[in-house]
Amino acid sequence: MGDTEHLSVRREGATLVLTLNRPEARNALSLPMLVGLYDGWLAADADDSVRSVVLTGAGGAFCAGMDLKALAGKGMRGADDARWRERLAADPDLHWKAMLRHHRPRKPVVAAVEGPCVAGGTEILQGTDIRVAGESATFGLFEVKRGLFPIGGSTVRLQRQIPRTHALEMLLTGRPYTAREAADVGLIGHVVPDGTALERALAIAEQVNACGPLAVEAVKASVYETADLSEAEGLAAELKRGWPVFDTADAKEGARAFAEKRPPVYRRA
Incomplete structure (x- = not known):
């Protein structure tokens, strides 16, 4: 398991750091990114020296969700590469597992969010265990504003993670939420100064790593x-x-x- 076109992997002690790495598109989802993510989850669980995972994004963004320009055109970026097509053909659920829709890593996953974490980004977030965000981070499920459905699990999981009235407001209005609002409703656990989310997430992961x-x-x-x-x-x-x-x-x-x-x-x- 290693880097793909849009997913970077590195070790920080006993923590595996997965970085969504498509900053020119605010880390919008691509097939190479999803393949890398799924391989990352599997690699972390298979390696006993890895005790936690930190998920973050490059370039001051977490994830802006699906690439809508690609969706309106020829499909998800990267799908024309035979490597990624073959992986998806071999496991048609791979993209859902990558997004943690119905795959749960054995190791704790800490999210470090800066900038936009919206649509598919907020859906992936719901599959993580501990969540840290910079104070300028934004959250939201914008699908209904585009005539779409948040099919990454949000109509099921969000109401189990935050009060239903807040879940329904987020799902039905498609409006953005600030980091403070997201913390107030319980979607994230920590709001930190911009640029320090990864540092805090790694510190939390290190606390986890020190435990049995x-x-x-x-x-x-x-x-x-x-x-x-x-x-x-x-x-x-x-x-x-x-x-x-x-x-x-x-x-x-x-x-x-x-x-x-x-x-x-x-x-x-």
């Missing part, structure tokens, strides 16, 4: 698995996820390190 990786992954899985269960069902499911963690060598190492007043050394065991 088996525990982190089990906690993330439990949160999502139990989201639509009754409380009784959720608590039962939580025990099934949680008890095995206590039997790991990492759990013993965590307790030992606490007693010895030293940083733990986790080995995913």
Whole structure:
């Protein structure tokens, strides 16, 4: 797994940083970008040395959504390249998995947003776990203003992540939201000075990386698995996820390190 035409990949310690890299189009979605994203999610989960992922955008933008000019013309940019066509033909759901519509990485994903994060950008955002935005970032689902449908999952997921009245307003008006508004309704967790979203996201990822990786992954899985269960069902499911963690060598190492007043050394065991 590596860079594609519109997706850059690098490591920052135990964090894999995926950068949407088409700044001349405000990182509008392209097929090479989506292929790179999906490969990035798979690579992060396959590599035990990766403990978290940060998703960001190049050039002061996160993602302006679908390339509408391409959509009105011959289709998504990059689709004429045989490499990308072959990948999409082999897995017709690849673009949805790339956008985290129905693919959930095992590792925690932190979004670092600067500038526009709209339409498909806001849809991808809903698949991330922790979200940081620069104070000038903008959000919104503009599809209805273009006579389109936010088919990346927003009519299902948004109402589960923010109050329904706010979800419906965002979906039905197609208006832009400031970072402060997005934080007020709970769509993002942190608003930081412009230009520092990536720095904060990496700092949060480093805090995640310092924790027991088996525990982190089990906690993330439990949160999502139990989201639509009754409380009784959720608590039962939580025990099934949680008890095995206590039997790991990492759990013993965590307790030992606490007693010895030293940083733990986790080995995913």
